[in-house]
Amino acid sequence: MSTYEEExxxxxxxASDRRDLRSQLHSLYQENGTSNALLQxxxxxxxxxxxxxxxxxxxxxxxxxxxxxxPRIKKKDLKEQESCSICCxxxxxxxxxxxxxxxxxxxxxxxxxxxxWLSKSTTxxxxxxxxxxxxPKIDVSQVEMEDEWGMYG
Amino acid sequence: MASLPKRIIKxxxxxxxxxxxxxxxxxxxxxxxxxxxxxxxxQQSPYEDGVFELExxxxxxxxxxxxxxxxxxxxxxxxxxxxxxxxxxxxxANWSPALQxxxxxxxxxxxxxxxxxxxxxxxxxxxxxxxxxDEAIAKxxxxxxxxxxxx
Numbered sequence: 001m002s003t004y005e006e007e008x009x010x011x012x013x014x015a016s017d018r019r020d021l022r023s024q025l026h027s028l029y030q031e032n033g034t035s036n037a038l039l040q041x042x043x044x045x046x047x048x049x050x051x052x053x054x055x056x057x058x059x060x061x062x063x064x065x066x067x068x069x070x071p072r073i074k075k076k077d078l079k080e081q082e083s084c085s086i087c088c089x090x091x092x093x094x095x096x097x098x099x100x101x102x103x104x105x106x107x108x109x110x111x112x113x114x115x116x117w118l119s120k121s122t123t124x125x126x127x128x129x130x131x132x133x134x135x136p137k138i139d140v141s142q143v144e145m146e147d148e149w150g151m152y153g
Numbered sequence: 154m155a156s157l158p159k160r161i162i163k164x165x166x167x168x169x170x171x172x173x174x175x176x177x178x179x180x181x182x183x184x185x186x187x188x189x190x191x192x193x194x195x196q197q198s199p200y201e202d203g204v205f206e207l208e209x210x211x212x213x214x215x216x217x218x219x220x221x222x223x224x225x226x227x228x229x230x231x232x233x234x235x236x237x238x239x240x241x242x243x244x245x246a247n248w249s250p251a252l253q254x255x256x257x258x259x260x261x262x263x264x265x266x267x268x269x270x271x272x273x274x275x276x277x278x279x280x281x282x283x284x285x286x287d288e289a290i291a292k293x294x295x296x297x298x299x300x301x302x303x304x
Contacts, residue, residue, distance in 0.1 A: 085251040086216060088160040116217055117250050125251035 062118040062132060070100040073108060085126060086113035105129040157185050161211060164254050176258045178209065186211040190222075190258060194301065195266040199293035200228070203301030207237075207261070209254065219248035220257055227300040229293040231270040231279035239264070240274035268293075 075097055083090045084099075086109055091097040098111045107126045117125055122132045165185065168178050175193040180186075190207040194200025206225040212218050222244060224237035232240040243252060243260050273279030282289040 086160075087158070088163050113250070120217070123249070125249040128247075128249065 060122060061120045062122050064119075066132070067115050067118050070111070070114075071103065072111070073099040073101055082108070084108075084110040084113055086110065086117065102129070102131055104131065104134045158215075160216060161185065168255060173255050173259060176255070176262060178254060178258065186215075188254070192258065192262050192265070194297060195262060198266045199290045200230075200265045200297050200301070202303070203297035204303050205265075205301050209258075211254075216250040216252075219244050219252075220254060222257060222261060227296060229278060229289070229296040230265070231268050231273045231275055231282045231289075232264055234275045238274065240272060 075092070078091045078097065078099060080092065081090060082092070089110075091099050091108075091110070099108050100111045100114060101108050102114075102124050105124050105127050107124050109125070114125070118131070122130055124131060165180055172178075175195070176190070177192075178188045178190045180188050188209040188211075190209050192205050192207060194203035194205065203226075205228060208223050208225055210221040212221060222239055224233055224239065226237075227235075228237075234240075239261060241260055241264055243249075243257060268282065270279040270282035278289070281292070
């Protein structure tokens with residue numbers, strides 16, 4: 001029986017070459033920002049499947065580990081009528097509210113609500129503060145590695 | 154029908170009980186995510202005395218995704234094209250899940266009060282607006298009278 005790698009033409013060594021190339025392209029991309037010329041150049045050089053991965057990396061959302069790291073608010077620190085501006089529900093309607101605070105602007109939301117938003121955006125829903133701008137950039141190469149392991153596992 | 158998020162129910166209740174002046178939004182009885190909307194043209198704008206019909210739809214991902222809003226009444230405006238599509242930042246890149254139906258409709262009303270020909274959607278209208286502003290405004294008034302008169 002053929003393995004996944006053989007079927008998809010991604011043998012081990014190939015995958016690591018690919019990863020090197022991808023990280024090079026990624027750093028090039030970050031240095032140059034969203035330069036159209038660069039994107040066009042890249043689109044001629046690399047296969048479509050890889051372009052998607054490259055663009056995924058620079059997609060707008062926050063990394064999962066950032067979202068998981070948001071400080072949680074204790075139930076006793078929540079005001080009686082305080083509500084989440086995303087779902088419009090009072091926190092205390094829930095017996096076990098799971099509320100987080102964004103580190104810089106201190107706006108609060110249900111974790112469940114804000115997690116969905118931050119997976120596709122990096123701004124606070126209430127004040128548009130760029131939540132990632134106050135933190136050093138998280139190394140995405142590690143995240144990618146894990147993704148690939150997950151695929152083969 | 155799939156259950157409606159609590160937020161949509163709350164927003165709808167408030168729209169009915171505590172409406173925004175000059176804006177009316179009523180959910181369709183068969184589809185509570187679909188609203189029939191009317192917006193009165195702001196005073197001292199070329200759309201004054203007009204009542205504009207719009208449709209507003211809340212996609213499945215709302216409020217993570219912006220509502221879809223479209224003019225049904227014909228309107229001469231540099232940021233609204235002939236299909237009624239609206240060029241408005243909060244409906245696209247600047248959408249936030251803390252915004253609501255009422256805030257979006259207020260933004261649309263504000264867009265009627267201050268057309269922005271430098272960020273056009275209807276290119277021909279915007280060009281007119283920049284080159285012959287007086288004529289463009291006169292035409293907007295004329296269209297308002299013709300298509301958006303109170304019935």
